[in-house]
Amino acid sequence: MSLDARLVVERDGFRLDLALHVPPGEVVALLGPNGAGKTTALRALAGLLPLTDGHIRFGDAVWDAPDAFRRPEQRTAGVVFQDHLLFPHMSTVDNVAFGVRARGASRVVARERAQAWLDRVGLAEFAARRPGALSGGQAQRVALARALATEPDVLLLDEPLAALDAGTRLHVRAELGRHLDTFGGCALLVTHDPVDAMVLADRLVVLEHGTVVQEGPPVEVARRPRTDYVADLVGLNLHRGTARGTAVSIDGGVFIVPEPADGPVHVAFAPSAVRLHRERPAADAWPVEVVGVEPHAHATRVRLSGRPSVLADVPAATVADLRIGPGDRLWATVDVTAVAVYA
Ligand SMILES: Nc1ncnc2c1ncn2[C@@H]1O[C@H](COP(=O)(O)OP(=O)(O)OP(=O)(O)O)[C@@H](O)[C@H]1O
Numbered sequence: 001m002s003l004d005a006r007l008v009v010e011r012d013g014f015r016l017d018l019a020l021h022v023p024p025g026e027v028v029a030l031l032g033p034n035g036a037g038k039t040t041a042l043r044a045l046a047g048l049l050p051l052t053d054g055h056i057r058f059g060d061a062v063w064d065a066p067d068a069f070r071r072p073e074q075r076t077a078g079v080v081f082q083d084h085l086l087f088p089h090m091s092t093v094d095n096v097a098f099g100v101r102a103r104g105a106s107r108v109v110a111r112e113r114a115q116a117w118l119d120r121v122g123l124a125e126f127a128a129r130r131p132g133a134l135s136g137g138q139a140q141r142v143a144l145a146r147a148l149a150t151e152p153d154v155l156l157l158d159e160p161l162a163a164l165d166a167g168t169r170l171h172v173r174a175e176l177g178r179h180l181d182t183f184g185g186c187a188l189l190v191t192h193d194p195v196d197a198m199v200l201a202d203r204l205v206v207l208e209h210g211t212v213v214q215e216g217p218p219v220e221v222a223r224r225p226r227t228d229y230v231a232d233l234v235g236l237n238l239h240r241g242t243a244r245g246t247a248v249s250i251d252g253g254v255f256i257v258p259e260p261a262d263g264p265v266h267v268a269f270a271p272s273a274v275r276l277h278r279e280r281p282a283a284d285a286w287p288v289e290v291v292g293v294e295p296h297a298h299a300t301r302v303r304l305s306g307r308p309s310v311l312a313d314v315p316a317a318t319v320a321d322l323r324i325g326p327g328d329r330l331w332a333t334v335d336v337t338a339v340a341v342y343a
Pocket residue numbers: 011012014032033034035036037038039040041192
């Protein structure tokens with residue numbers, strides 16, 4: 001059964017309007033900048049926030065609609081929040097058993113299932129510990145076990161890895177990925193982190209100001225960003241221009257692209273595809289001024305203003321060779337084979 005929703009939530013001048021259809025087995029990542037409405041969407045799905053308008057249905061069951069509202073415990077959803085919210089006075093196994101009990105299982109069945117799930121997340125020996133005696137990564141895995149132990153139809157994950165340090169995050173992400181692969185229900189993951197989204201999700205839905213600005217498979221979104229936020233997220237230069245054949249006018253300059261097009265287009269390319277020169281090397285080079293130089297991964301990232309302005313990742317040797325520094329005037333070219341052009 002699928003999750004089908006149109007989430008409209010209005011409050012204090014903010015409006016979320018998001019249509020979602022998630023078939024069983026699909027993992028959807030909701031991405032977006034601060035205040036885009038991601039948590040609002042998740043809270044509405046969990047039943048912690050009523051809709052202003054729209055509906056939430058799982059199969060034939062109506063979770064929210066103008067004339068119906070199911071409380072959180074009446075929805076077959078499992079929720080994992082960033083701060084995992086385990087009960088501090090209960091043992092780990094009781095924390096996991098709690099949700100199972102709340103859905104009507106006997107104490108014995110709930111404990112058995114909780115113990116089995118702790119085993120699956122590799123924490124069997126921590127069953128008797130209180131949450132205060134667990135590390136952040138362990139607590140997050142307990143929260144995941146607690147959500148999955150209820151055998152939810154819909155799994156809602158709100159920044160489940162955000163509170164973890166980089167090393168722990170890597171492990172918990174891999175483990176979460178394994179559980180999501182075998183999870184047969186619908187999963188929604190809210191995240192700021194493009195890596196989490198790319199690794200864990202089958203589909204990305206990008207929200208800005210409460211509305212969807214782009215959605216699609218991760219590879220597609222990463223190759224063809226449609227907003228500055230998405231371009232920044234996936235680390236590409238993005239420009240909008242008007243194409244006439246292989247010439248695209250962008251910001252008053254002319255940019256040569258590999259494939260002819262006509263009309264309004266997006267032009268995207270990686271900073272590593274930009275080449276910098278002291279002397280004008282070719283007719284398609286354009287003048288740029290260096291406005292920033294900073295280390296970036298294994299290269300140096302150079303911010304350049306011009307028509308268009310771009311980011312360039314250049315090897316340290318090139319920076320030294322050209323003596324690149326703020327205020328320098330250089331020429332830029334782009335490896336055209338690395339340029340994506342799309343309407
Ligand atoms: N309790 C609240 N009462 C009124 N407005 C709220 C409340 N919580 C959030 N908002 C507003 O709703 C909008 C969306 O917030 P939301 O927390 O859903 O965004 P988000 O995409 O999850 O952001 P973040 O990435 O910062 O967590 C924001 O404008 C926010 O100020």
